[in-house]
Amino acid sequence: MFGQPFEKPIRVWVGLGFPRQLNTVADAYQFAMEWCGNSPEQRAAIRACKAALCGDVDAETARGVFTAFARKKDILVQDCEMPPLSGPSRPSHA
Template sequence: MLAQSFQKPIRVWVGLGFPRQLNTVVDAFQFAMEWCGNSPEQRAAIRACKAALSGDIDAETARGVFAAFARKNDILVEDGEMPLESAGSRSAHA
């Protein structure tokens, strides 16, 4: 298994609105495996990460599939979002 780094890390919301940065395919794979659920998007993210770890696809392809999973579950920190400020506002609206 190769610990392939993403060109740009992915940030996801965890816990009570705290951001977590995922820098590598391994980080994304572990997050997807630990995520509660069994959606098609989650399974696709896991498969893509496994494929990247085995060298069948590149890290950026796996990143894209993982980002789609995170976006679908409303946990993707989008570009321009300020994690510390947004964390407080997300909690207030939840």
């Protein structure tokens, strides 16, 4: 059960706007555990992934909860999306 794959991978923004692909429940669980914070959405994602790893829920249920967490934290990569801006864009003056 540890390598339960998602039907469709989840992509999240990490670091300086680099996408990371999460292919399995274990990938999502590790990401949620390492994420800095302690929001209700993060805790729900961790619980859902843990339940999927134990076989109590299916991978797609965990994927949905994790996706809600990533969307709330504005790190979910949508198809053909550019990295989120960290602040207001300013024209460069040379």
